[in-house]
Amino acid sequence: MTLRPAATAPRPYRFPDVVRHQLPNGLGVWLVPLGDRELVSVHLLTDAGAATEDEAQAGVAALTAQLLVTGTRRLDAAAFAETTERLGIDVGSESSWDSARAGFSALGQHLEAGLDLLAEMLTEPRLDEGEFDRLKAERLNDILQARAEPGRLADERFLGEVYAEGVPYARLSAGPPETVEPLTIGDVRAFHASRYAPNVADVIIAGAFEPDAALAAVERRLGAWSGSGPGHRTIRTAQRGGRRVVLVDRPGSVQSELRVGHLGIDRQDPRYFPAMVMTALLGGVFGSRLNKRLREELGYTYGARCSLDPRRAVGPFIASAAVQTEVTVDAVRELLGQLERIRDAPPGAEELAEVRDYLVGVFPLRFETTAGIAAAIEPLAVYDLPDEWWHAYRSRLEAVTPDEVHAVARELVRPDEALILVVGDASSIGDDLDGAGFGPREVVGEA
Amino acid sequence: MAEVPIERHTLDNGLRIVLSRDPRAPLVAVNLWYDVGSKHERIGKTGFAHLFEHMMFQGSANVEKGQHFGLVHAAGGTLNASTWLDRTNYFETLPGHELELALWLESDRMASLLPAMTQEKLDNQRDVVKNERRAGVDNQPYGDWDERMQALVYPEGHPYHHSTIGSMEDLSAASLDDVREFFATYYAPNNAVLTVAGDFETDAALAMIERHFGPIPANPALPPGPDMTVEPRIGEAVRVTVPDQVPLPRIYLAHRVDPFGTDAFDAYDVAADILGSGRASRLYASLVREQRIAQDVSVFVFPIVGGAAMFSLWVTARPGVDLGRLESSMLAELDRLATAGPTDADLERVRNLHASRSAAALERISERADRLSMYACLFDEPERINTEVSRYAAVDASRVAEAVRAAITPDNRVTLVYVPAEAAA
Numbered sequence: 001m002t003l004r005p006a007a008t009a010p011r012p013y014r015f016p017d018v019v020r021h022q023l024p025n026g027l028g029v030w031l032v033p034l035g036d037r038e039l040v041s042v043h044l045l046t047d048a049g050a051a052t053e054d055e056a057q058a059g060v061a062a063l064t065a066q067l068l069v070t071g072t073r074r075l076d077a078a079a080f081a082e083t084t085e086r087l088g089i090d091v092g093s094e095s096s097w098d099s100a101r102a103g104f105s106a107l108g109q110h111l112e113a114g115l116d117l118l119a120e121m122l123t124e125p126r127l128d129e130g131e132f133d134r135l136k137a138e139r140l141n142d143i144l145q146a147r148a149e150p151g152r153l154a155d156e157r158f159l160g161e162v163y164a165e166g167v168p169y170a171r172l173s174a175g176p177p178e179t180v181e182p183l184t185i186g187d188v189r190a191f192h193a194s195r196y197a198p199n200v201a202d203v204i205i206a207g208a209f210e211p212d213a214a215l216a217a218v219e220r221r222l223g224a225w226s227g228s229g230p231g232h233r234t235i236r237t238a239q240r241g242g243r244r245v246v247l248v249d250r251p252g253s254v255q256s257e258l259r260v261g262h263l264g265i266d267r268q269d270p271r272y273f274p275a276m277v278m279t280a281l282l283g284g285v286f287g288s289r290l291n292k293r294l295r296e297e298l299g300y301t302y303g304a305r306c307s308l309d310p311r312r313a314v315g316p317f318i319a320s321a322a323v324q325t326e327v328t329v330d331a332v333r334e335l336l337g338q339l340e341r342i343r344d345a346p347p348g349a350e351e352l353a354e355v356r357d358y359l360v361g362v363f364p365l366r367f368e369t370t371a372g373i374a375a376a377i378e379p380l381a382v383y384d385l386p387d388e389w390w391h392a393y394r395s396r397l398e399a400v401t402p403d404e405v406h407a408v409a410r411e412l413v414r415p416d417e418a419l420i421l422v423v424g425d426a427s428s429i430g431d432d433l434d435g436a437g438f439g440p441r442e443v444v445g446e447a
Numbered sequence: 448m449a450e451v452p453i454e455r456h457t458l459d460n461g462l463r464i465v466l467s468r469d470p471r472a473p474l475v476a477v478n479l480w481y482d483v484g485s486k487h488e489r490i491g492k493t494g495f496a497h498l499f500e501h502m503m504f505q506g507s508a509n510v511e512k513g514q515h516f517g518l519v520h521a522a523g524g525t526l527n528a529s530t531w532l533d534r535t536n537y538f539e540t541l542p543g544h545e546l547e548l549a550l551w552l553e554s555d556r557m558a559s560l561l562p563a564m565t566q567e568k569l570d571n572q573r574d575v576v577k578n579e580r581r582a583g584v585d586n587q588p589y590g591d592w593d594e595r596m597q598a599l600v601y602p603e604g605h606p607y608h609h610s611t612i613g614s615m616e617d618l619s620a621a622s623l624d625d626v627r628e629f630f631a632t633y634y635a636p637n638n639a640v641l642t643v644a645g646d647f648e649t650d651a652a653l654a655m656i657e658r659h660f661g662p663i664p665a666n667p668a669l670p671p672g673p674d675m676t677v678e679p680r681i682g683e684a685v686r687v688t689v690p691d692q693v694p695l696p697r698i699y700l701a702h703r704v705d706p707f708g709t710d711a712f713d714a715y716d717v718a719a720d721i722l723g724s725g726r727a728s729r730l731y732a733s734l735v736r737e738q739r740i741a742q743d744v745s746v747f748v749f750p751i752v753g754g755a756a757m758f759s760l761w762v763t764a765r766p767g768v769d770l771g772r773l774e775s776s777m778l779a780e781l782d783r784l785a786t787a788g789p790t791d792a793d794l795e796r797v798r799n800l801h802a803s804r805s806a807a808a809l810e811r812i813s814e815r816a817d818r819l820s821m822y823a824c825l826f827d828e829p830e831r832i833n834t835e836v837s838r839y840a841a842v843d844a845s846r847v848a849e850a851v852r853a854a855i856t857p858d859n860r861v862t863l864v865y866v867p868a869e870a871a872a
Contacts, residue, residue: 141742
């Protein structure tokens, strides 16, 4: 056997330094100048995500964010698109549960022009009724399209079944058709007027720029932005029911989309690092237990994985795979078996080292691009993480022990409470699922 | 725009080496292009090039199954591979001080894959690939559009006539003998390009490459590539309607155009962006924003080099929209571009978008390495990475109009219409 070649001496990597400012109107400014780049990335975050909307108007945050790119008081939708794209700038604007985000990447020389347009779009948006009607219709059509795709259908239905009734997280952050349909342009204008404000906003600039000039540019464009936004409300979460099976019928499916899981953790959870390592070991990398077993040993699937989605409140923990129809029951059993197994004993030192070293080692790779660095600042701004977060990140990961992984698995992974959601051909798999003893099958949904 | 540095070497066994040093981050990318793709497959063996790619992760003489991923991950790296019509690529990005690990892993499987092959591993990966096909094609709305389109745009017997994922039947028939033959034929140093990009010392890297790849014998009997000859135009209007489990109808159009690497291809690339890239693009502006008959639009050209490339577009209908109207609105935009050509504003817009997207893509050393391998493998000219933006910007209005007039025509068009199954019944 030839031996693995030895590594040469490592070169250290340090996350770039961040300079923080706050304007008198409350706007946070995060500057990450990188002298050796051609590009600059600007992300403007506002605490105007789905966690700031009334449940009766679910979807208004997403539509507002999307409507921002359809023009300003000065420029209509066509002129705004033309003006930005002629600078090579592709402006994006979207929202999630915890924030609304608008931004772009551009060659460094277009920073000021881009910042002008971004500021104009946030503070003086056109919010045109015709464009609103169009985007609302597109959103409703997108829901139709998503429900035709087995994976996206499973994702949506899992949330709906795992959270208790009345918990906002039971729906997609962009809202269900029932509440999107009645929204009006008046709702969007009111949402924008009350939620978008400098005291709940942060601008992040990373890449090729001169810090003093960039700060002065931000002050010129956004220093006069006024108003005060309420920010997010507190979301309380609870799970709906215990261990049970939900089969969503999708006639003719040649695969079953499996989602097995329950509630996970929130973003401030002190177990964040061991939880992330445990999730990676169970289903976050190619050689993880789930993928190794269901793909590389059994050939049931193209890929099996699991994820934690920590938000301001408790997000879901989900193990997932798309498996060929005939092995549906066996695959569910295998998924559950792996959830049991990670609770049974601490991982071996070598198994843990592989995953931990991966997470530590890919650290610089995550920040290769200016957009990647700007995105890395976002959780600091959104979740008020300590400034030294990224500087301390790798040592926090390195400190995770097998016993900590075991302890966090025993607390967080609870197969006895898992919802087992299957999107597949009910006529082929319904009886087998009933006979498998996985728990009561409460619902047969229609796709 | 900063130049990507390029240094070229060739080993005695024919392995082409491209080095591109960039010490800004302590990272290195290793990228191998093998000059073999699904176009090399014979009748009855569709999907094999891609299945073989999976087998390359099942171990080799000195590497256990699963260890390739495990060692690279433990070193703090990422890796993968992909197969397409013209080629198969394998790549790792990892901390610079682990360069030799990637070179060793790649050379071990290039030198000695076969001792590790077993029927059990083949059966396992065959099941995995069949599930990849189910997940990406058979169980997805519109999932087989490109497979159907290739079969309609390229005549039976042409190497682009079949899809890279292949048929279930052919996957079932793949044998260990096929693995042995494919490996012996195509997985040779004189059929590959190795690119190393990022943080490394040139002399040390070259010494490592020579040490690991130098002893691997060339294949002196490398077969000539498949015959890609095809009529430059389809010669008739072809139309197929597909009832499928889709909520919204979607119209796909495809045309035979000049292959990737030609000046004419660049003109189609620019035309595609004028029509479909960004919210100011012509199809988006007209069909999505103004007329509100389309949910989305997409326009692109397959960058493939054999015989003819494929200029494709699709438009998803909004509910209740008359498909005849939708199609004639699409065609009206194509005609307008053919007749009047692009405006200066169109060209300025797509050139600037292209320049910033190109700069963003090349921020990643993995992307730089992949493009260097691509240009070296397909054209023996990695330097093309530095003329991407200027070639694109050199396309003027008359070249765009000429290109569209030449090939985006009714008698060179396949129209594929997906309609909701219940509506068709």
